[in-house]
Amino acid sequence: MIYFDNKQFDTEIKYDVYLLKKYLTEHYDEDTAIALLKNNSSDIDKLAEALGEIDVEFFCLYFMSDTFVPKGVNDDGSYPEDHTPNVARTLSRGHYELWDIANEIFIEDKRDKAAIIEPRGYAKTTIFDMAVSVYLHCYKKSLFTLLGAKTDTDATQFLDSIKKVFNENKKIIKNFGKLIDIKATKVNGERYTVNANEVEFTNGTYIRTVGSGTSVRGANWGGIRPTVFIGDDFQDEKNILTDAAREKQYSKWTKEVEEVGDKAVYRNGKKIKAATKIIAIGTVLHIDCLMSKLARNNDYYTVLRRAIILEPGQTVEDIFEYGETIEGEYKPGLWLQCHDIYFDEKLNEDERKEKARQFYEDHKEEMQFETWWPEKWDCFNDLAIKYWENRAAFMSELMNDASSIGEKWFKSVATRAKEEIENHTFTKTMLSIDPASTTNKKSDFTAMAVGSKATNDFTYIRDLLMKKLGYEQYCKKAVEILERNLDVTHINIERNTFQGADVVRIKELITESPILKGKKYEWINEMQKKNKDEKISTVVDPMNNGQIIICSDCEDSKEAVKQILEFQGQLYTPHDDMIDCISELENKIKTIKVTTTVKILDRKNFGL
Structure with missing residues (x-):
């Protein structure tokens, strides 16, 4: 059973005829549509081939219906004879709008550059990378298509999906021939090139893939420069971490990608050759990432869609x-x-x-x-x-919305009285310390937090300190916190500030403490090389959702919570000591393995 336009078709031919009539009527009129169907009743695929050349949407729905149209078993549960059930979903109106844009770019030649910004998982790659590429090479609309992705592996995966269509789609093979044929030879006797990164089609067209880290300067195929460039997710997380990285990626696009092809050719005021088409497909990763900048570039026709359709003024x-x-x-x-x-x-x-x-x-x-x-x-x-x-x-x-950069990250911080917190059963406990080296007005705070994972998997900050302390003061305060929290088993201290000297001193003070003397701890003293904002971002949602709960009775609790609520990212925040300390604790405590003691029972107690 084929499901389309809120109708059901029990055979492929019924669906094909319905689709042809619908789109012929749209392009001409109903009488012409009926006449054309009658005149081509012996081979409607040829009629479909002609119609497909002037309508990308029709081409995809007719020749690639297995990908885009839901197909299932018959109503009685039997298996259809002329089509295979699939797991395709009914397309949204947004998908059809993308095909309209493809028509404007590749058929009507109205646009040369487009930025297609869609939510993650919206099938934008299938709609505007794979399917459009198949269309372009079936009809020789592009002699040389260059496909770009963030990595070489991603790019080759895109090409694999395109090759699969040309190798397995029976309708395309019947109407357009075997366009990928590794056994065929060219006029000069050479074999057509078909590998993981490039395909020479038997109709004289070519596709090559490239990762975003590879230069595309001077790209050509037999003297032909790219006629279409499709950059699909051409940016990576590493391309947005710093201002320099973001600028480098955008500069690469404008200086290399946009210059990879040819300009339009005019003769006597008439366009005789279209410009190379430049298409960027992706999702917003940062307010100044590649896709965000292209969306603000007036040279690009931009589609920006969000998963949730908001009303005017709604958030x-x-x-x-x-x-x-x-x-x-x-x-x-x-x-x-x-x-x-x-x-x-x-x-x-x-x-x-x-x-x-x-x-x-x-x-x-x-x-x-x-x-x-x-x-x-x-x-x-x-x-x-x-x-x-x-x-x-x-x-x-x-939502393709990175406008919240610079806003406060934490909307709320859950707090509880110590008496209430201590009613929970804890499975593991750690002291985490983010030390500071100076005590002047602009210095960071030394932040300490004792955190425990409870049986409900929430994290409870049972004790904390946030003060400007000298080296010896800091080491003594660390020992005082350990004396108040005897169930601490792991101590995590950032190594960047004192290079391990503070660990040595704290260990000395532990041996002098009558309460802690002889107690063994697991020590973690590592250099922090991870991007701080990236690390803190891992606790934003647990903190906002109340899964990390802070004791409200400590001397510095009020100031610590205030500092957390003021955090807007390290570029916009003067102090991030406590949230940095807590994020380090939360990430480290997850790695602690809890060892359970197994008690061996005497068989005699069971009468054995």
Whole structure:
């Protein structure tokens, strides 16, 4: 059974005829469509081939229906005779809009440059990389296509999907011939080149792949320069970490990619050759990443879509964090109530998710919001949970919004009284220290935190210190914290400041302490080389969701929480000591292996 346009077709031929009539009518009129179908009834594929040349959308739906059109078993459960069931989803209107843009670029020659910015998982590669490339080479619309990706491996994977279509799609092979044929020879007797990075098609066209780290200067094939360049996810995380890296990637694009092909050729005021088409496909990773800059470049036609369709003036926060005050009493919105269930520390992880999911199902009609691909994105599992668990990634990858850079990262910090915290059962405990070397006005604070993982998998900061301390003061304070927290088993101290000298001194002071003397600890004293913002970003969502809870009774608790709430990224924040210390603790404590003592029971006690 084939599902299209809210109709069902039990055979491929019925679907093909319906599709042909629909698109012929759109291009001409219904009478012409019927006449053409009658005149070509003996071989409608040839009619489809002609129509496909002037309509990318029709080409994809007709010749690549296995990829884009849902197909299943017959209503009686039997297996269809002329088509194979697949797992394709019904396309959204956004996908059809992408094919409209492809028509404007490659058929109507209205545009030379485009930036296609879509949410992660929106099938943008399938729609505008794989399918468009197949179209271009079936009809020889591009003599030399250069496919770019962030790595060589990604680029070759894109090419593999294209080769698969040409090698396995029976409709394409029947109508356009065997365009990939490693046994065929060219006029000069040479074999066609077919390997992981390039394909010479038997119709005289060519595709090559390239990673973003490889230069494309002077790229040509037999004297032909690229006629189409498609850069699909041409940027990587490493390309956005610094201003210099971001500028380098954009400069490479403007100086190399945009100059890789030819300009349009005009004769007597008439265009006789189109310019090389430059297409960038991707997702926003940073406010100044390659895709963001191309979106602001007026030379590019830009499509920027977000997973959630927002109303004018509406934000994602309006959906997930909505609350209202009724008769002086604040009432959280349904999504906020659902969030609180999902992160309820009194429930175990499975119970939290199940109860939150049930709450969503009970209020689904009221909680539903509009998305660009309802066939794929479930509001609870695919969007709400991703927002709660990793807001930064959600805003970037699904909402294509990096505008929050420079804003405060932490919206809330959960605190509890020490008495309440100590009622939990803890599985492992660590002291983490981020020392500072000076004590002047602009100096960093020395930050210490004792954190424990509880049986509910939450992290509790049971003790902390945040002060400007001299070297000897700092070492003594570390010992005092250990004397107050005898269940600490691991001590993590950043090595960058004192190069391990502080570890030696603290160990000496431990041997002098009547409480700690003879106690053994596991010491972690490593240089911190990881990007600080990247490290702190790993605790943003656990902190905002109340999965990291700070004791409110410590002397420095109030100032520590205030410092955390002020954090906006290291470029915009004067002090990040406590959140850096906690992020280091949270990442390290996960690696601690808990050893359980096994007690051997006497068989005699069981009467054996």
